[in-house]
Amino acid sequence: MPDSNNKSTQAATCEEIINSLADYAIITIDKELQITGWYAGAEDLLGYKKEEVSGKPIKIFFTEEDIKNDIHKIEAEIALREGSTINERWHVRKDNQRFFGFGLIFPLKNKDGEWIGFTKIFRNLTERKKAELELRNSYKELEELNFHKEKIVSVLSHDLRSPLNSILGASQILADNFDILESAEMEKMLKILNKSATNVIGLLDELTNWAKAKYTEDIFNPQENNLFKIAVNAYNILKEYAHNKGIKFINNLGENVYVKADRKMLLSVFQNLLSNAIKFTELDGTITASAIVDGGKDIVSISDTGIGIPLEIKETLLQSSPVDSKKDTQKEVGSGIGL
Numbered sequence: 001m002p003d004s005n006n007k008s009t010q011a012a013t014c015e016e017i018i019n020s021l022a023d024y025a026i027i028t029i030d031k032e033l034q035i036t037g038w039y040a041g042a043e044d045l046l047g048y049k050k051e052e053v054s055g056k057p058i059k060i061f062f063t064e065e066d067i068k069n070d071i072h073k074i075e076a077e078i079a080l081r082e083g084s085t086i087n088e089r090w091h092v093r094k095d096n097q098r099f100f101g102f103g104l105i106f107p108l109k110n111k112d113g114e115w116i117g118f119t120k121i122f123r124n125l126t127e128r129k130k131a132e133l134e135l136r137n138s139y140k141e142l143e144e145l146n147f148h149k150e151k152i153v154s155v156l157s158h159d160l161r162s163p164l165n166s167i168l169g170a171s172q173i174l175a176d177n178f179d180i181l182e183s184a185e186m187e188k189m190l191k192i193l194n195k196s197a198t199n200v201i202g203l204l205d206e207l208t209n210w211a212k213a214k215y216t217e218d219i220f221n222p223q224e225n226n227l228f229k230i231a232v233n234a235y236n237i238l239k240e241y242a243h244n245k246g247i248k249f250i251n252n253l254g255e256n257v258y259v260k261a262d263r264k265m266l267l268s269v270f271q272n273l274l275s276n277a278i279k280f281t282e283l284d285g286t287i288t289a290s291a292i293v294d295g296g297k298d299i300v301s302i303s304d305t306g307i308g309i310p311l312e313i314k315e316t317l318l319q320s321s322p323v324d325s326k327k328d329t330q331k332e333v334g335s336g337i338g339l
Contacts, residue, residue, distance in 0.1 A: 024121055029117050062091060085104070087102075100130075223263060225266055226256075230270055238275055245283050286304065289301070
């Protein structure tokens with residue numbers, strides 16, 4: 001009789017200790033993976049009371065993805081085969097909120113050493129997991145920032161050098177020979193200066209727009225925009241550049257076509273597309289803006305009579321990072337910044 005009382009006392013003490021481990025969920029399950037034991041830590045962590053889960057399958061707090069992949073069964077099989085298994089994965093609380101659990105599952109045996117089920121112990125490490133993910137994201141962002149910085153420095157040092165050298169050369173000729181140059185020669189030098197300065201401004205505009213899109217947090221403000229007017233405004237910014245190449249712009253968008261979008265972003269997209277069209281269209285070419293309605297959507301196109309885009313470059317047009325560019329119709333290399 002004293003032995004029986006002693007065992008009951010030990011069992012009660014053991015259960016008190018288990019229930020005091022509030023940071024840990026301790027669960028026992030049978031061979032069919034049905035819940036048989038549910039202690040205080042499990043209730044706090046998972047949100048279920050003991051009577052709500054008793055006899056329920058352990059998979060109730062696994063994610064849908066893991067249930068489809070039978071992860072709860074695989075855990076048990078490994079634990080039975082190898083004596084235990086560590087697991088770390090996302091779980092689901094009663095209120096459907098996810099948390100990241102780290103723990104251990106091992107076979108449960110009776111006093112005779114017979115296998116009767118499993119014990120699963122785990123704790124909530126969501127904050128640690130979030131901090132780990134944030135650290136990884138920060139590292140990735142720093143890597144991207146460093147790559148972008150190096151690419152921009154390369155663009156500035158390489159692509160700006162050509163037009164700036166043209167400006168320096170032409171201005172030096174004008175300064176040294178101002179009194180003896182014929183008007184036709186002066187006009188030629190001034191056109192070189194104008195073209196080179198336009199190229200510099202265009203490059204700086206592209207870099208500025210790319211940097212704004214990449215690093216600023218402008219508020220997205222969608223509103224009704226007249227596409228015809230947006231195209232006109234974008235072209236007017238680049239009109240001098242187009243005129244210098246004798247390029248004609250045809251606006252077939254229609255004056256009553258409206259779309260809901262952020263005006264600054266929409267204007268930037270049109271400006272970028274038109275700038276590239278002008279850059280890669282031969283002298284006296286044509287650029288056309290048009291739109292069709294397909295299934296309730298407005299599909300806008302900017303087409304030109306230019307040299308076209310190689311397939312390998314098309315695949316990089318929508319990347320946010322700079323890429324290797326190609327020479328335009330006047331043998332000048334673009335900024336390498338995608339659309």
